[in-house]
Amino acid sequence: MRTIFLIVPVLTSLISSCSAQVQRMPALMPVPAHMEARTGELLIDPSFSVAITGHKDARLQRAVELFLDHLRRQTGITAVDLRITDSSKAALTISCENASKDIPELGEDESYKLDVSSSGAKLNASTTLGVMRGLQTFLQLVHTGPSGFVVPAVSIDDKPRFAWRGLLVDVGRHYIPIEVLKRNLDGMAAVKLNVFHWHISDYQGFRIESKKFPKLQEMGSDGLFYTQDEVRDFIAYARDRGIRIVPEFDMPGHSTSWFVGYPELASGPGPYQIERTWGVLNPAMDPTKEYTYKFLDGFIGEMAKLFPDRFFHIGGDEVNGKEWDANPKIQEFKRAHGMKDNADLQAYFNKRVEQIVSKHGKTMVGWDEILHPDLPKSAVIQSWRGQESLAQAAKQGLRGLLSSGYYLDLMWPTSRHYAVDPMSDAAANLSPEEQKAVLGGEACMWGEYVVGENIDSRIWPRAAAIAERLWSPQEVRDVNSMYQRMEEISQKLDWLGLTHNSGYVPMLRRIVGNVDPSALKALVDVVEPVKEYNREDLASTPPTSTMPLNRLIDAARPESLPARHFSELVDALVAGNLKPGMEPQLRAVLEKWRENHTDLQPFFEQSFLIKEVDSLSQNLSALGAAGLAALEYLDRGEPAPAAWVSQQLSAIDQIKKPQAQVLLVVAPSVQKLIEASAGQTAALPAK
Numbered sequence: 001m002r003t004i005f006l007i008v009p010v011l012t013s014l015i016s017s018c019s020a021q022v023q024r025m026p027a028l029m030p031v032p033a034h035m036e037a038r039t040g041e042l043l044i045d046p047s048f049s050v051a052i053t054g055h056k057d058a059r060l061q062r063a064v065e066l067f068l069d070h071l072r073r074q075t076g077i078t079a080v081d082l083r084i085t086d087s088s089k090a091a092l093t094i095s096c097e098n099a100s101k102d103i104p105e106l107g108e109d110e111s112y113k114l115d116v117s118s119s120g121a122k123l124n125a126s127t128t129l130g131v132m133r134g135l136q137t138f139l140q141l142v143h144t145g146p147s148g149f150v151v152p153a154v155s156i157d158d159k160p161r162f163a164w165r166g167l168l169v170d171v172g173r174h175y176i177p178i179e180v181l182k183r184n185l186d187g188m189a190a191v192k193l194n195v196f197h198w199h200i201s202d203y204q205g206f207r208i209e210s211k212k213f214p215k216l217q218e219m220g221s222d223g224l225f226y227t228q229d230e231v232r233d234f235i236a237y238a239r240d241r242g243i244r245i246v247p248e249f250d251m252p253g254h255s256t257s258w259f260v261g262y263p264e265l266a267s268g269p270g271p272y273q274i275e276r277t278w279g280v281l282n283p284a285m286d287p288t289k290e291y292t293y294k295f296l297d298g299f300i301g302e303m304a305k306l307f308p309d310r311f312f313h314i315g316g317d318e319v320n321g322k323e324w325d326a327n328p329k330i331q332e333f334k335r336a337h338g339m340k341d342n343a344d345l346q347a348y349f350n351k352r353v354e355q356i357v358s359k360h361g362k363t364m365v366g367w368d369e370i371l372h373p374d375l376p377k378s379a380v381i382q383s384w385r386g387q388e389s390l391a392q393a394a395k396q397g398l399r400g401l402l403s404s405g406y407y408l409d410l411m412w413p414t415s416r417h418y419a420v421d422p423m424s425d426a427a428a429n430l431s432p433e434e435q436k437a438v439l440g441g442e443a444c445m446w447g448e449y450v451v452g453e454n455i456d457s458r459i460w461p462r463a464a465a466i467a468e469r470l471w472s473p474q475e476v477r478d479v480n481s482m483y484q485r486m487e488e489i490s491q492k493l494d495w496l497g498l499t500h501n502s503g504y505v506p507m508l509r510r511i512v513g514n515v516d517p518s519a520l521k522a523l524v525d526v527v528e529p530v531k532e533y534n535r536e537d538l539a540s541t542p543p544t545s546t547m548p549l550n551r552l553i554d555a556a557r558p559e560s561l562p563a564r565h566f567s568e569l570v571d572a573l574v575a576g577n578l579k580p581g582m583e584p585q586l587r588a589v590l591e592k593w594r595e596n597h598t599d600l601q602p603f604f605e606q607s608f609l610i611k612e613v614d615s616l617s618q619n620l621s622a623l624g625a626a627g628l629a630a631l632e633y634l635d636r637g638e639p640a641p642a643a644w645v646s647q648q649l650s651a652i653d654q655i656k657k658p659q660a661q662v663l664l665v666v667a668p669s670v671q672k673l674i675e676a677s678a679g680q681t682a683a684l685p686a687k
Contacts, residue, residue, distance in 0.1 A: 026152055027488035028140050029464050030192055030471035038153035040118035049083050051090035057099050060128045062240050067135040073495045074142055075149045092121045100128040103308045104244045111159035116151050132242040133192055162440030164401055165470040166195035170447035172202030175224035180452040182237055186496040187460055189241035191467035196238055197442055199248045203275035204545045206257035212302045215261025228306055247307045250315030252285035252349055265292055267323035276544040278448050282322040287349035288333040297356050304360035312357050317367035319346055347372040391426035394437040402441035406466050408458055409446040411529045411558040415479050418465045440470050451549050460500040461490035507555035513607040519599035523617055525562045527662040529553045538661050552613055553661045563665040570669040574676045593624030612660040619655045619664055627670045630677035640677040648674045
């Protein structure tokens with residue numbers, strides 16, 4: 001019996017053999033603005049060295065040292081060999097014209113030119129930032145060749161499409177250790193993302209040390225917070241990778257964790273405690289108290305000194321107004337100030353907060369609920385509700401960012417994120433001048449169901465495709481090419497310490513009881529977590545922040561690439577494009593699925609974590625059997641009996657439904673096989 005570890009390579013080789021592919025180009029992600037492949041390749045061996053000409057400073061030196069460290073890890077060439085030199089014979093010569101800003105700024109020049117030949121490589125950039133981006137491209141070009149590690153000869157002239165290319169990580173709902181965040185900064189740098197949006201506070205936790213208001217972290221964090229020294233170190237780490245850090249402290253809603261230590265900020269009577277459940281909850285700051293603004297002035301002033309970036313995010317989303325409506329003093333304030341609804345009250349709050357943010361030298365960013373005619377034009381709108389609000393902001397003269405369509409926690413397939421563009425839909429109709437107000441976008445990793453163990457697998461590799469959408473020319477849209485390149489980039493991200501691949505099997509081993517997880521892996525490889533917010537809807541008990549994230553749904557990948565490969569293979573068969581020799585390998589995959597429940601069955605009595613997938617495992621075996629039967633009918637060239645087809649399709653309708661909060665995503669492909677066996681829309685190649 002073949003092990004499941006063979007299945008993914010088999011499927012991958014099948015697809016590359018049976019599908020028409022675009023011309024082979026270097027697997028770069030993002031795709032450069034201009035690239036020309038040339039003949040030859042540059043050898044990377046122990047004599048490889050880098051020379052720096054033109055402008056030199058400590059930051060550029062560190063960037064090159066980081067590059068060499070990553071190159072050592074990728075190639076395994078020992079630390080004493082690769083080096084920086086003054087020699088004119090260096091394998092890579094870097095020419096930098098100017099230093100980047102001491103404090104990274106929006107819109108700095110990130111362009112670069114990279115020319116590689118068999119005799120050497122030259123990287124030219126106007127700024128240190130541009131050098132950083134070019135070095136990441138060089139690292140992506142490195143691959144194993146017959147003669148050793150090589151970089152293909154190529155000429156690249158590259159620059160980003162959007163200046164703001166971000167990743168939001170929510171640490172308010174679940175604390176994420178700083179070392180996990182750092183390795184994700186390395187991943188961001190590898191795909192040229194340049195803004196880390198740090199969502200630091202929410203109902204469930206206040207995650208940063210305040211020396212002015214220490215009860216924020218002492219009472220609002222369960223002891224899980226970042227010290228100011230850790231924050232400074234983290235900002236420096238990001239700066240060395242060309243990444244800005246933008247903090248977000250959500251207000252006036254999503255703010256219960258503030259009130260545990262400082263209930264006088266709240267609109268309701270309290271008492272307050274850290275929230276353990278998810279959703280839009282009632283607590284909100286009191287916008288009518290002068291104390292609120294005095295407190296925020298002190299807090300924002302403290303954080304403005306800690307975070308050097310020009311932009312400061314105040315949240316502003318999902319205020320349900322229930323505490324405001326229940327507070328007679330707040331209602332009287334609204335009447336006295338001629339406010340017709342809570343939107344006017346929040347606009348008043350936002351305006352006051354914007355004045356505080358501006359006083360401390362920052363530019364306010366908020367979610368699209370803050371959009372209001374009275375909002376100062378300096379503010380930036382981050383849209384989670386779509387391009388309509390992005391366009392509306394631009395028409396009002398405000399800058400904006402798109403996050404709608406880039407929510408990684410929704411477990412969408414990469415192709416769906418990839419299809420979303422900041423300049424599509426309503427934004428596509430903006431005038432050229434209004435289009436300049438669209439700064440870019442951010443992928444968002446909200447934290448309800450992530451901890452340090454599994455967050456990498458929720459961000460990567462899908463965030464790389466969003467990075468490409470924000471960097472590469474708009475016409476770069478080939479989905480098949482994207483998936484091919486993303487799979488290669490995913491493997492290279494392993495060298496940065498990201499655990500989206502390496503953490504998978506240990507999580508499965510825990511579920512089966514620290515034994516060989518091959519049979520469980522065969523199942524989990526072809527399931528995905530339910531989409532959108534259906535996890536809450538399908539939960540037997542309300543999920544909380546204290547719930548362990550150790551189930552099969554927490555180990556399953558957001559998108560099953562083995563299932564995608566299987567689907568492409570079935571499509572080729574149905575279209576009559578399957579090449580000779582491929583059908584036996586397809587059959588082997590289905591046979592493995594058919595027998596897998598028998599292989600997995602001994603574990604059901606050994607581990608409480610695996611019991612919930614018993615019926616799911618049986619369904620995979622049923623799919624394997626049904627797929628094999630369909631292949632037999634196709635092989636014999638006779639239509640499958642109508643009664644059998646009807647029975648199988650009815651069973652698949654049930655199998656498609658969520659079980660254990662996951663989806664068996666190969667079911668639609670097996671359905672195609674059954675339908676083909678009934679209608680004779682495909683024929684297998686002759687044996």
